[in-house]
Amino acid sequence: MIELAFWILALIVVGTAAAVVLLRDIFRAALLLILCFFTVAGIYITLNADFLAAVQVLIYAGAIGVLLIFAIMLTRNLKEGNPFNRLKLPALIVALLFLATVIGVVVSTNWATVTGVSQAVEMPVDQPTTGYIATALFDQSKGFVLPFEIASVLLLAALIGAIVLVQDRS
Amino acid sequence: MHFGLEHYLILSAVMFSIGLYGALAKRNAVAILMCIEIMLNAVNIALVAFSRYLVPNAVLLTGQVFAIFIITVAAAEAAVGLAIIIAIYRSRQSVDVEQADLMKG
Numbered sequence: 001m002i003e004l005a006f007w008i009l010a011l012i013v014v015g016t017a018a019a020v021v022l023l024r025d026i027f028r029a030a031l032l033l034i035l036c037f038f039t040v041a042g043i044y045i046t047l048n049a050d051f052l053a054a055v056q057v058l059i060y061a062g063a064i065g066v067l068l069i070f071a072i073m074l075t076r077n078l079k080e081g082n083p084f085n086r087l088k089l090p091a092l093i094v095a096l097l098f099l100a101t102v103i104g105v106v107v108s109t110n111w112a113t114v115t116g117v118s119q120a121v122e123m124p125v126d127q128p129t130t131g132y133i134a135t136a137l138f139d140q141s142k143g144f145v146l147p148f149e150i151a152s153v154l155l156l157a158a159l160i161g162a163i164v165l166v167q168d169r170s
Numbered sequence: 171m172h173f174g175l176e177h178y179l180i181l182s183a184v185m186f187s188i189g190l191y192g193a194l195a196k197r198n199a200v201a202i203l204m205c206i207e208i209m210l211n212a213v214n215i216a217l218v219a220f221s222r223y224l225v226p227n228a229v230l231l232t233g234q235v236f237a238i239f240i241i242t243v244a245a246a247e248a249a250v251g252l253a254i255i256i257a258i259y260r261s262r263q264s265v266d267v268e269q270a271d272l273m274k275g
Binding site for chain 1: 173175176177178179180181183184185186187188189190191192194195196197198200201203204205207208211214215218219221222223224225226227228229230231232234235237238239241242243244245246247248249250252253254255256257259265267268
């Protein structure tokens with residue numbers, strides 16, 4: 001069941017990602033990118049990550065998708081569309097070499113070497129993850145409280161920076 | 171091959187390569203930003219797959235926590251990146267990265 005869902009979702013993810021790169025109309029590319037984000041949320045569900053799937057739909061498909069469409073609307077140049085640059089062929093070679101390397105490593109590695117990680121929060125399969133993620137984030141000894149606070153400061157700085165960059169100084 | 175970690179890692183690698191190709195070969199700055207988002211999503215898939223399949227019959231939450239941090243940084247990056255693109259468009263009436271070469275030696 002999960003295997004069938006994975007194959008369908010994987011086909012849609014790869015197809016939409018390729019279409020984002022290959023389509024000439026950048027607006028359609030952005031809409032397909034949002035579909036790609038939704039499908040990645042489905043992949044998270046097959047991986048027992050329900051909270052992350054909800055976050056993916058809210059932040060990627062919602063916020064970042066709307067932001068991208070705004071930017072396209074504000075900067076759209078109908079004549080040019082979404083062309084390739086001079087590096088089309090070298091970039092394809094680099095990407096294919098990278099893909100071959102990573103697939104070779106993934107296939108030839110024996111992944112079943114880890115038996116237990118003492119520093120990580122574990123949970124049983126097929127349970128809701130939200131409470132366990134709260135433990136993993138905010139636990140006194142194993143948690144990520146300082147990175148969490150730094151991430152909030154980073155978001156604030158990014159918001160202020162974006163406002164300063166786009167304001168009209170004239 | 172038994173269904174498991176390798177399938178997700180290969181999907182992640184394919185998606186990352188598509189994003190890498192687009193980020194290197196596109197001229198429109200917004201398209202490059204979209205391809206970077208594809209690459210970040212590919213990395214997230216790999217992290218969540220490790221969190222699910224590295225230890226059999228258990229989920230290690232650290233991978234999902236890392237994915238949450240990556241989503242946070244991606245949101246900040248998209249906001250600042252699009253603001254920079256709009257600022258460049260204002261001054262040059264173009265989002266073609268080959269024309270934004272003011273700092274070229």
